[in-house]
Every structure is written in C-alpha cells, then in structure tokens.
Amino acid sequence: MELRRARAGVATLFFTNGAVFANLAPRYPEVKADLAMGDAVYGLSVAAFPAGALAAGLLAAMLVRRFNSRVVAVVGTAFAAFALLAAGIAPTAVAFALALFAAGAADALTDVGQNAHGLRVERRYGRSIINSFHAVWSLGAVVGGLMAAAAIALDASRAVHMSVSTLLVLILAFGAYRYCLPGPDTAPVEAASAPVTTNHVNARVVLLIGALSLVGIGAAMIEDVANSWAALYLRTEADASATVAAFGFIALIGGQFIGRLLGDGLIDRLGQGAVARIGGALIIAGFGVALSVPVTWVMLAGFVATGFGMATLIPGVMATADKIEGLRPSTGLTVVSWLMRIGGLVASPLIGLLSEVEGLRAALFVVPVVGVVVLLFSGAMKGKA
Numbered sequence: 125m126e127l128r129r130a131r132a133g134v135a136t137l138f139f140t141n142g143a144v145f146a147n148l149a150p151r152y153p154e155v156k157a158d159l160a161m162g163d164a165v166y167g168l169s170v171a172a173f174p175a176g177a178l179a180a181g182l183l184a185a186m187l188v189r190r191f192n193s194r195v196v197a198v199v200g201t202a203f204a205a206f207a208l209l210a211a212g213i214a215p216t217a218v219a220f221a222l223a224l225f226a227a228g229a230a231d232a233l234t235d236v237g238q239n240a241h242g243l244r245v246e247r248r249y250g251r252s253i254i255n256s257f258h259a260v261w262s263l264g265a266v267v268g269g270l271m272a273a274a275a276i277a278l279d280a281s282r283a284v285h286m287s288v289s290t291l292l293v294l295i296l297a298f299g300a301y302r303y304c305l306p307g308p309d310t311a312p313v314e315a316a317s318a319p320v321t322t323n324h325v326n327a328r329v330v331l332l333i334g335a336l337s338l339v340g341i342g343a344a345m346i347e348d349v350a351n352s353w354a355a356l357y358l359r360t361e362a363d364a365s366a367t368v369a370a371f372g373f374i375a376l377i378g379g380q381f382i383g384r385l386l387g388d389g390l391i392d393r394l395g396q397g398a399v400a401r402i403g404g405a406l407i408i409a410g411f412g413v414a415l416s417v418p419v420t421w422v423m424l425a426g427f428v429a430t431g432f433g434m435a436t437l438i439p440g441v442m443a444t445a446d447k448i449e450g451l452r453p454s455t456g457l458t459v460v461s462w463l464m465r466i467g468g469l470v471a472s473p474l475i476g477l478l479s480e481v482e483g484l485r486a487a488l489f490v491v492p493v494v495g496v497v498v499l500l501f502s503g504a505m506k507g508k509a
Contacts, residue, residue, distance in 0.1 A: 126305070130245050131253070133303025137197050137238045138257045139264035140293045140300070144205050145231070146268025146377065147289040148212050149351040150370035151275075151282055153359055159217045163484070167476020170352045172221040174344075174468030176228030177235075181462035184236035185455055193241040194304035200234030201297040203227075205290045212286035232465065236458050239439075243446050243457070244309055252388040258439040259384030262431075265377040273370040329450055335504035336441045337463035339400065342494035343437035344467030346407065346430065349491055350376035352472050353484070354427060360484055362420045372427060379410075379428035383435025396440045400502035406433025407495030415488060430491065437498065438464070440505045 156166045187196050207227035214220035242257045268289065275285035354372030358364040364372075383403075390399050410429025413422060445460035471490070478487035 127245065127248055129303045130241075130305045131249075133194075133300040134238060134242045134245055134257055135260045136296055136300035136303070137194075137201065137234075138242070138261040139267075140201055140297045141204075141231070141234055141238060142261040142264030142266075142377075143268035143271075144201065144208055144289065144293045145227070145351065146265040146373065147272050147275075147286060148208050148282075150269050150272040150355050150373050151212070151285075152352060153356050153366065153369065154276070154282070155212075155214075155220065156356070159214075159220060161217050163476045163479040164473075165217060165476075167352075167472040167474070167479075169217050169221040170224065170348075171469050171472040172224040173228035173231070174348070174465045176225035176230075177232035177465040178228075178462065178469060179225075180229035181232035181236070181465060182458065184233050184461070185452075185458035187233060188237060188240050188309060188458075192307070193237045193244065193309050194301055195237075197234050197237030197241060197304075198297050198301045200230045200232075200237055202294055203230035204234060205293045205297075209286045209290045212282040228465075232461070236461050239442050239457060239461070240309060240446075241304055243443065244305060246443075248305075252391055252443075254439045254443050255384045255387030255391065255436055258435075259381055259387070262377050262381035262384055262435070266374055266381055269370060269374040269377060273367055273374070276370060277367045325450070329448055332448060332504055333445065333456065333459060333463075335501045336445050336460050337466075338501045339437055339498055339504065340441040340460055340464035341467035341470075342497045343434050343441070344464045345471040345494050346376075346434045346491055347438075348468040348471040349475070349488065350427075350431070353475060353488065357484055357488060358420065358423060361418045362423060364420055368420065371424060375424040375427035376431040379431025379433075380435045381431075382428075383432040384439070387436040387439070391436065391440070396436075396444065396505035397502050399436050400440060400505050401499055403433040403435065403437055404495045404498030404502060406430065407498065408492045411488070411491040411495070415485060415492075418485070433495070444505050 152170070161169060184196065204227050207223050207230055211220055211223035211227060214223055242254055246253045271289060272285070350373050354376055355369040358369040358372040387399070406429050410426045410433060414426030417423070441460060442457055445456040448456040475487045475490065
C-alpha cells in the first residue's frame with residue numbers, strides 16, 4: 125500500500141511539473157506580440173529559463189541529500205509556479221526574462237527531486253516504471269496546454285489564467301507530499317542499491333556522462349521547440365489562429381505522452397538503446413514532414429511523430445545516469461540533468477538568430493539534426509530496466 129501511495133504521489137508531482145509551464149507556453153506568441161519582441165530578442169528571453177536551470181541545477185544533489193527529494197520537489201514546484209505567474213504578467217521583455225530565469229532555477233531543483241524520488245520508488249518496485257512518471261508529466265503538459273487554449277478561446281487575461289493554474293498546481297503538489305516515501309533517500313532499505321559514499325570518476329564515467337548528455341541535450345532542444353516555437357511556427361507558416369496554433373505544443377507533447385505510456389514495456393522488451401534509435405529515426409522523419417509540408421494537419425501529425433520519438437529519451441538518460449557505478453546517490457542524475465539544460469539554453473537563441481536571417485522554417489531544421497545525434501549516441505543507453 126505504501127509503495128502504491130508513493131507512486132501516486134510522485135506521479136502527481138510529475139503532473140504538476142508538466143502542467144505549470146504548459147499553461148504559459150502556448151501563450152508565448154501573445155507575450156511576444158504584447159512586448160514587441162523580434163525573433164532574436166524573443167529567443168534570448170525564453171533562453172532565460174534554461175539559463176536559470178543551469179545556474180541552480182548543480183545545487184540539486186546537495187539539497188536532495190540535505191532535505192530529501194520530496195521536499196525539494198514540492199518546494200521547487202511552488203517557486204516555479206509563482207515565477208511563471210510573474211512571467212505571464214511581466215510588463216517588459218526584461219521582466220519576462222528575469223521571471224523565466226527564476227522559474228528555470230526552481231524547475232531544475234524540482235526536476236532532480238521528483239526524478240530522484242521516482243527512481244527510488246522504481247528500485248522498490250524492481251522493474252521499469254520511470255517512463256510512466258514521465259508519461260504523467262506529458263499528460264500534465266497536455267492538460268496545461270488545453271487549459272491555455274481554452275483561456276485563449278475565452279479571451280481570458282494571462283493574469284487570471286495563470287493565477288488559476290498556479291492555485292491548482294499548489295493544491296496538487298502539497299497534497300502529493302504526504303503520499304511520497306518518508307525518510308532520507310539513502311535509507312537502509314536502499315543501501316544495497318546505493319552504497320557509494322564518495323565519487324570515483326574515471327575516463328569511462330566521463331565518456332558515459334558525455335554521451336548521455338548529448339542525447340539529453342538533443343531531447344531538451346526538441347522540448348524547447350515544443351515550448352517556445354511550435355505555436356509560433358503554425359501561426360507564421362500555416363497562418364493558423366491563436367487557438368489552433370496552441371495545438372502545436374499539444375501535438376508534440378501529446379505524442380510524447382503516448383510514447384511514454386508505451387515506453388516501459390518497449391524498454392523491457394527491446395532495451396533502452398534500441399528504443400532510443402527508433403526514437404531518433406521518428407524525430408528525423410516526423411519533423412522533416414512538418415517542415416516540408418506547411419499544411420496545418422500535416423504539421424500537427426509530424427509533431428505527434430516527433431513527440432513519440434523523443435518520449436523515452438530524457439527518462440532513459442536520467443535512469444542510466446542514476447545507475448552509473450562509482451558515483452554517489454543522485455550525482456550522475458544531477459550532472460546529466462544540469463548538462464541537458466544546455467539544450468534549452470542553446471536552442472532558442474540559435475533558432476531566433478537563424479530565423480532573423482533565414483526564416484523560422486529554415487531555422488527549425490536543427491530538429492532533424494538532433495535526431496541524427498540521438499542515433500549516433502544512443503548506444504550509451506544500454507540494458508533493460
């Protein structure tokens with residue numbers, strides 16, 4: 125019973141983490157227009173989110189060991205919710221960027237906290253369940269995106285919309301806290317899984333972290349495209365309405381949700397590496413179609429395929445990193461999670477600058493390139509959970 129309650133608690137934390145940001149992301153084109161930002165300035169502004177994550181991310185392992193993962197996850201969620209509310213009502217581009225920086229810092233702590241707790245529960249289960257948690261994150265993101273689309277259709281102000289979403293997220297996150305596993309994350313029952321008390325870093329560990337980080341950075345770049353550019357791409361290339369454009373984000377994350385629902389079973393059957401290679405091929409094909417045929421329904425179908433392809437990459441990278449031999453609990457997870465944020469930091473400024481010169485459609489060809497990178501380095505994600 126305790127284990128099932130803990131799984132439900134962790135799933136709720138993943139849901140809130142997906143929903144809180146997704147309520148704002150589909151309204152980015154509106155923010156961009158209201159604050160009179162060009163593509164380059166907009167790209168730099170939204171890059172403040174991963175910049176904040178990079179600034180705070182390496183503190184996560186220390187905080188998890190000091191306070192335990194459920195505390196870090198819940199408190200981080202609360203701070204992220206308030207920061208995103210501030211971003212939604214920001215009066216200037218600078219204020220928008222500063223709020224996103226704070227939200228990114230909080231999200232980095234939440235990310236490690238909830239994944240550390242999810243992997244703790246997974247170890248108790250003795251089989252792969254981490255993708256199911258990330259599926260719930262994607263479900264939360266879809267729900268958040270639908271809330272945003274509804275708010276746009278109803279002409280609700282961002283202040284009202286984001287205030288409501290913040291309140292709902294806080295209720296769910298603090299409610300989930302009591303269901304999570306009690307005690308420190310290095311409790312005696314888990315001692316056999318995490319006996320290392322000091323880090324032993326060698327060339328093998330460095331190379332493995334590097335390869336995992338490249339896959340994770342690629343996946344993070346695609347998530348940033350979903351968050352920051354999918355809706356804008358539909359508006360500019362397919363002349364979609366604001367409400368329809370919001371479904372660009374929903375299609376990508378919806379495909380990711382389906383992939384994560386199926387992910388644990390596929391990984392148990394085929395292994396992490398094989399599933400990652402299939403994902404890389406789907407990213408290349410799906411986004412290639414979305415870029416080649418500027419018709420709304422075709423673009424949305426390509427987004428769904430891309431989301432399905434990227435579905436297991438981030439949870440797979442995190443699960444593999446958390447099991448690297450010779451590292452203290454949460455160290456591999458924290459380092460790789462931190463490095464993955466580079467993807468989000470680089471993606472938006474790069475796409476924004478390329479868009480100013482070549483147009484948004486040409487700039488988004490970075491996504492199929494990411495698929496190639498995944499194919500090349502997926503071998504780092506070996507084994508079955």
